[in-house]
Amino acid sequence: MSIGAISPSLASTTPARDTPPAQAAAPTKPATTTPASTTNLTPEALKLVDQLKSRDTEVRQHEQAHLATAGGLAVSGASYTYQRGPNGVSYAIGGEVNIDTSPGGTPEETIARARTIQAAALAPAEPSGADRSVAAQAQQMEAQARAELAQQQTQDATGKVQRGYGTAPQQAPQLDVYA
Incomplete structure (x- = not known):
């Protein structure tokens, strides 16, 4: 369930094309100190943030679907693999749910x-x-269990037939013939 990271090439802090060359060499810094600030991100970085947000939502829904259906077989909650976006926020890009498959x-x-x-x-x-x-x-595990169940049922049925005929009657049968 893990998926490769979204291309970090979009995370570059390359300035917009119409920025003067003197400012082009300086890295872009967020306007505020909050990690979620996107006010000074380049269009490419904003696009990457949108992709990461979308992927994060998709991954979390995917893993929650596994958890909801697994019921008591889920060994633990979902665990995620994260990628930090250009805005400083970590986004889930992959995940897994451990299920007891014994x-x-x-x-x-x-x-x-x-x-x-x-x-x-x-x-x-x-x-x-x-x-x-x-x-x-x-599916293979179910097929093997069904074959084992059928074999047990056949053995049980055969055993019942043998038990019915395999023992001698306690009294000799009598046949009364009337004419």
Whole structure:
């Protein structure tokens, strides 16, 4: 779920084209001391801030979708990878949610867990490649649990038949024929 950082090339403090050469060499400084100030940023830097804000929103929604669907299988909250923007603010550019993907104690429990894992992996509007991989692994885990459950049910059914016929009757059967 981690995504490469947004290109830092846009974060340069290159002045606008119509700035005199003497001022062009001096780095641009914010007008205030607050990190969120964007009053003196170049158009390229403002564009990068907008991209970072958009990416931050997208990443947080993506990870929250995983958390909301994972339920009790989420090991912890979402963790994020950050990039500092030219305005001094850190923006989330990647993230992950750790989910317990271990099988359950029974095939039935494993099937339920696999379904939850698959739903959590595919919960975001646009699942990543890693999300799709986790969903495929959960689907495989569910298929294996279903095969194990079918095998158990077959053994149970066979055992019941053998128990019914495998023991000798306590009394010899009697056949009464009337004419």
